[in-house]
Amino acid sequence: MELFDSRTAQVGSMPVRRALPARGRRMVGAWCFADHLGPLAVSETGGLDIGPHPHIGLQTVTWLVDGQALHHDSLGSEQVIRPGQLNLMTAGRGIAHAEEGTGHYRGTMQGIQLWIAQPEATRNGEPAFEHYSSLPQRELPGVVITVLLGDLAGQRSLARHDTPLVGAELDLFHDAVVPVRPDFEHALIVLTGAVTVDGARFGPGQLAYFAPGRQELVIATGEPTRAMLIGGTPFEAPIVMWWNFVARSRAEIDTAFDAWRADRFDPVPSALPRIDTPPPFWRTWPHA
Ligand code: MN
Numbered sequence: 001m002e003l004f005d006s007r008t009a010q011v012g013s014m015p016v017r018r019a020l021p022a023r024g025r026r027m028v029g030a031w032c033f034a035d036h037l038g039p040l041a042v043s044e045t046g047g048l049d050i051g052p053h054p055h056i057g058l059q060t061v062t063w064l065v066d067g068q069a070l071h072h073d074s075l076g077s078e079q080v081i082r083p084g085q086l087n088l089m090t091a092g093r094g095i096a097h098a099e100e101g102t103g104h105y106r107g108t109m110q111g112i113q114l115w116i117a118q119p120e121a122t123r124n125g126e127p128a129f130e131h132y133s134s135l136p137q138r139e140l141p142g143v144v145i146t147v148l149l150g151d152l153a154g155q156r157s158l159a160r161h162d163t164p165l166v167g168a169e170l171d172l173f174h175d176a177v178v179p180v181r182p183d184f185e186h187a188l189i190v191l192t193g194a195v196t197v198d199g200a201r202f203g204p205g206q207l208a209y210f211a212p213g214r215q216e217l218v219i220a221t222g223e224p225t226r227a228m229l230i231g232g233t234p235f236e237a238p239i240v241m242w243w244n245f246v247a248r249s250r251a252e253i254d255t256a257f258d259a260w261r262a263d264r265f266d267p268v269p270s271a272l273p274r275i276d277t278p279p280p281f282w283r284t285w286p287h288a
Contacts, residue, residue: 001198002209006036012050014040014109019189019207021241028187028209029232030163032058032241033115036191036204040109042067047101048109051272054260055091057123057239057246059116059160061148061167062087062099065191065226067109073097074266077129083111086132086148088159092118094256095127098270112191112228114167116149117239117246122162132159142176143219145169152229153179165232172225178217186210186217186231193225243277250282 004022008015020034021027040047048069062069064083071079071087074096081087089097101109117123136155138145147155150166157167170178170188172195180186187209188195194203197219202208210217212234219227239246242253257280259265268274 001200003200003202004207004209006205006207011035012048014038014048017205022207025209027235028185028230029165030117030235031114031230031232032117032239032246034189035113036189037113038110039066042101042105042107042109048099049272050099051275052096052098052268052270053244053275054094054096054256054265055244056094056256057118058091059118060089061114061116062111063148063169064111067107068102068105070100070102071097072268072270073129074268075127075129079131084134086135086159088130090128090160092122092125092127094259094265096265096268098268098272100270100272114230115246116165117235119163119236130159140176142172142174143178144171145178163232168229170227170229172219172221172227175220178219178229180214180217180231182213182215183233184231185212185234186229188227188229190225190227193221193223195225195227196220242280250280253280
């Protein structure tokens with residue numbers, strides 16, 4: 001097992017712990033990005049406020065521990081998400097979306113957003129959006145497993161995935177043994193609580209990486225703990241990730257950046273201002 005520290009960042013008004021990419025570990029299977037959001041107090045004047053922005057070449061997985069969020073996208077999707085539910089957006093050749101508060105929720109907001117790199121076979125395909133209001137669960141000694149994507153512990157999610165992978169929440173209340181596929185690499189990201197694996201204790205703000213070859217993860221915990229388990233077969237190709245885009249070359253990133261700047265993505269119905277970013281550094285410093 002290898003432990004990687006998350007970086008702190010800010011997304012809209014939300015403090016996040018960015019677990020992926022980490023220095024020295026850029027992907028886990030096709031999973032290429034993980035932001036642990038919050039906890040953040042939601043009030044009349046503050047909450048989730050991520051205005052319209054574009055994506056290409058990836059799927060976004062949104063999962064809440066606390067709170068509510070409202071998703072709008074350029075396909076016309078409008079979806080409230082609550083804890084225990086899955087929002088899965090497939091960008092393909094391009095989509096734009098906004099994530100905001102529902103306006104009537106007060107309390108704490110906490111969750112995780114992950115990105116999955118799409119393979120060559122689908123990354124230039126049609127965008128799509130799926131919502132699952134409930135997901136398959138399995139209780140094993142010490143843990144309730146909720147399967148967001150793929151198969152785990154005999155349960156299968158119906159959510160779309162384009163490469164062999166798994167994504168699950170582990171709701172741990174005692175020591176547990178979670179069976180995993182030996183051909184997958186895996187990672188654990190603790191959202192609340194703490195765990196001990198292979199003699200090392202870790203909690204929020206770290207990512208634990210497990211190379212392929214394991215049949216199970218033996219997880220000890222002394223307190224109620226929620227953790228995300230992600231995994232998959234090592235990804236087929238190196239990716240180029242910049243801002244909200246996943247591609248294979250800087251030229252593809254440039255094309256997507258220009259399309260957003262020129263307002264060529266379909267509109268997102270949202271009252272929030274659209275999000276822009278300065279050009280990629282290689283345009284300013286072409287020899288970098
Ligand atoms: Mn997004």
